[in-house]
Amino acid sequence: MLDLLLPPRCGGCRRVGAWLCAPCRAKIRRLEEPLCRRCGAEVPSPRSDCGCRARLPSLTRLRSAVAYEGPAERAIHRFKYEGWRRLARPLARLLAERLVVEGVAARWVVAVPLHRDRVLQRGFNQSELLARELRRLLVLEATAGALVRTRATPPQVGKDRRGRFENVRNAFAWRGPPLGGEAILLVDDVATTGATLNACAAALNEAGSGPVTGVSIARVNV
Ligand SMILES: [Zn+2]
Ligand SMILES: [Zn+2]
Known part of the structure; x- marks a missing residue:
């Protein structure tokens, strides 16, 4: 509640006046072409699949708005860890602007879930807050169900690529009515290897979803 009473302060530079000030917004680096057309990663030359089809079989594609550096990194850190x-x-x-440019459309917006212990500790699921805003911006209804974590998983931070995929395998399930072949936007704050998004997409596919586009605010180049 407290932050509702405080004047807006920039998540990038702490200047009072806006939650993300114009100079910081201008400094945020958008991902630059060439990008992999499937997973949206910055690649040395244009290609339709950078090898991600084998790594991320359950995701139809992955799109991120900006690079995880500079003011975007600081703002996401404050959002997630400093409340x-x-x-x-x-x-x-930032993400909605990117999706409009790319012409990405979907019926539902679903958030990557946190385990309930983590939600209790943090007080909120950052991806759910982002999903709510994204629904509002794209004028989409909320889904009748939710993606859940079926087991607690240690944080992905600090794990290598292989460790990240093993850590989240079969860690998610859809609780709700079948998804009826509908296209879904699956939201997370930051994408690194895409392992978490792919594991979530596998659970959505199992529940009968159509194409699942993973979307994140920021992308870590790995
Ligand atoms: Zn700023
Ligand atoms: Zn790719």
Whole structure:
């Protein structure tokens, strides 16, 4: 509640006036072409599959708005670890702008879940706040169900690529009505290897989803 009473302060530079000030927004680096057309990673030359089809079989594609560096990295860190929940709106806007440019459409927006212990500890699921803002910006209804974590998994941070995929395998399930072949946007704050998004997409596919596009605010280049 407290942050509702405080004046907006920039998540990138802490300047008072806006949650993400114009100079910081201008400094945020958008991902640059050439990008892999499937997973959206920055690649040395244009290609339709950078090898991600084998790594991320359950995702139809993956799109991120910006590079995880500079003001975007600082803002996401404050949003996620320092409780600056109001950053959900300007961060989701970065993503919505990207999705509009790319012409990505879907019926539902689903958030990558946190385990309930983590939600209790943090007080919120950052991806759910982003999904809510994204629904508002794209004028989409909420789904009748939710993706859940079926087991606690240690944080992905600090694990190598292989460790990340093993850590989250079969860790998610859809709880709700079948997804009826509908296209889904699956939202996370940051994408690194895409392992978590892919494991979530596998659970959505099992529940009868159509194409699942993983979307994240920021992308770590790995
Ligand atoms: Zn700023
Ligand atoms: Zn790729």
